[in-house]
Amino acid sequence: MNRVILKERLVPNIYRLVLEAPEIAASAQAGQFAMVIPDERGERIPLNIADWDRQKGTIDLVFLNIGASTRKLADFKAGDSVEGIAGPLGKPVEICSSSNVLLVGGCYGIAGLYSVARELCHLRNKVLFLAEARGSAFLYWEEKIKKYSEVYQTILRSDCFNTGQDIKDKINQIKNGQPEPSLVIVSGCSYLLYKISEITAGSGLRTLVNLNPIMVDGTGMCGACRVTVQGKTRFACVDGPWFDGHSLDWKEYFIRRTAFLQQEAQALTGLEKEFWTKMG
Numbered sequence: 586m587n588r589v590i591l592k593e594r595l596v597p598n599i600y601r602l603v604l605e606a607p608e609i610a611a612s613a614q615a616g617q618f619a620m621v622i623p624d625e626r627g628e629r630i631p632l633n634i635a636d637w638d639r640q641k642g643t644i645d646l647v648f649l650n651i652g653a654s655t656r657k658l659a660d661f662k663a664g665d666s667v668e669g670i671a672g673p674l675g676k677p678v679e680i681c682s683s684s685n686v687l688l689v690g691g692c693y694g695i696a697g698l699y700s701v702a703r704e705l706c707h708l709r710n711k712v713l714f715l716a717e718a719r720g721s722a723f724l725y726w727e728e729k730i731k732k733y734s735e736v737y738q739t740i741l742r743s744d745c746f747n748t749g750q751d752i753k754d755k756i757n758q759i760k761n762g763q764p765e766p767s768l769v770i771v772s773g774c775s776y777l778l779y780k781i782s783e784i785t786a787g788s789g790l791r792t793l794v795n796l797n798p799i800m801v802d803g804t805g806m807c808g809a810c811r812v813t814v815q816g817k818t819r820f821a822c823v824d825g826p827w828f829d830g831h832s833l834d835w836k837e838y839f840i841r842r843t844a845f846l847q848q849e850a851q852a853l854t855g856l857e858k859e860f861w862t863k864m865g
């Protein structure tokens with residue numbers, strides 16, 4: 586059991602949980618994740634380790650309230666305990682030195698890139714941060730991120746995601762500007778990962794994406810998170826979650842990712858029924 590130290594609503598649909606997890610806090614590195622079991626009846630879900638405090642022995646998880654498990658997490662309050670948490674899992678993201686790196690974060694991926702920006706900055710990289718959100722009310726952690734970023738810009742989905750042209754223009758503007766990035770790192774929804782990879786493919790600008798396939802055990806044993814990279818089978822939980830966005834079989838990835846939509850909808854409906862029964 587891991588105690589909740591703080592639960593905070595960052596924007597209408599995104600929450601932050603600070604959890605007591607000293608072993609994970611002691612060894613977490615930027616870009617790794619944890620598997621969280623909300624309660625005794627819950628499934629294991631992967632969440633990025635958005636931040637950690639080694640002295641206090643705590644970690645920060647930032648999540649989108651989207652389905653049954655994340656709704657349970659959103660209902661926690663300080664003093665409650667989550668059933669279990671395993672981590673740190675996955676490989677840390679590649680942290681280079683003395684380069685210009687463009688970070689593109691959307692939704693929960695903004696928080697997922699916070700520690701990446703901090704580590705890059707400590708190694709004398711210039712960080713260009715592009716935060717993507719549905720609208721300005723869905724942006725968070727601007728001040729924290731700006732502390733480690735040479736350039737901080739936003740792109741709002743209401744302006745750009747109908748055609749994808751505006752995001753293309755924005756990326757090209759940053760790509761051709763000063764400082765010019767030599768690496769792009771993307772975290773967020775699958776569409777954002779795909780779109781940015783598609784935009785940068787033409788110029789060959791190296792692009793690492795934080796893949797979020799369905800995961801079950803998180804230890805490379807079940808095969809749920811299988812993806813194909815350069816024609817080879819890889820497991821996102823142990824070989825990733827960071828992969829070259831230009832080498833991934835995106836079609837297979839999208840098909841596998843939506844395999845359980847019906848069951849996910851049923852789980853959410855079940856939870857709602859339980860809630861209304863309790864309310865009488």
Ligand SMILES: Cc1cc2nc3c(=O)[nH]c(=O)nc-3n(C[C@H](O)[C@H](O)[C@H](O)COP(=O)(O)OP(=O)(O)OC[C@H]3O[C@@H](n4cnc5c(N)ncnc54)[C@H](O)[C@@H]3O)c2cc1C
Nearest residue numbers: 630631632633648649652653654655693797798799800849
């Ligand atoms: C390495 C990794 C890191 C992630 N980090 C974060 C994070 O920091 N914050 C965050 O909000 N989300 C993160 N996700 C996605 C998160 O795991 C899912 O949103 C979560 O499992 C949804 O569970 P649910 O029961 O609330 O919703 P569900 O109704 O079960 O699912 C809603 C959506 O989440 C996807 N999903 C469901 N189960 C899983 C699973 N076991 N693994 C991956 N995706 C799943 C579904 O395809 C669906 O699109 C991450 C995923 C991965 C693989």
Ligand code: FES
Nearest residue numbers: 801803805808822
């Ligand atoms: S989640 Fe089971 S192999 Fe990756």
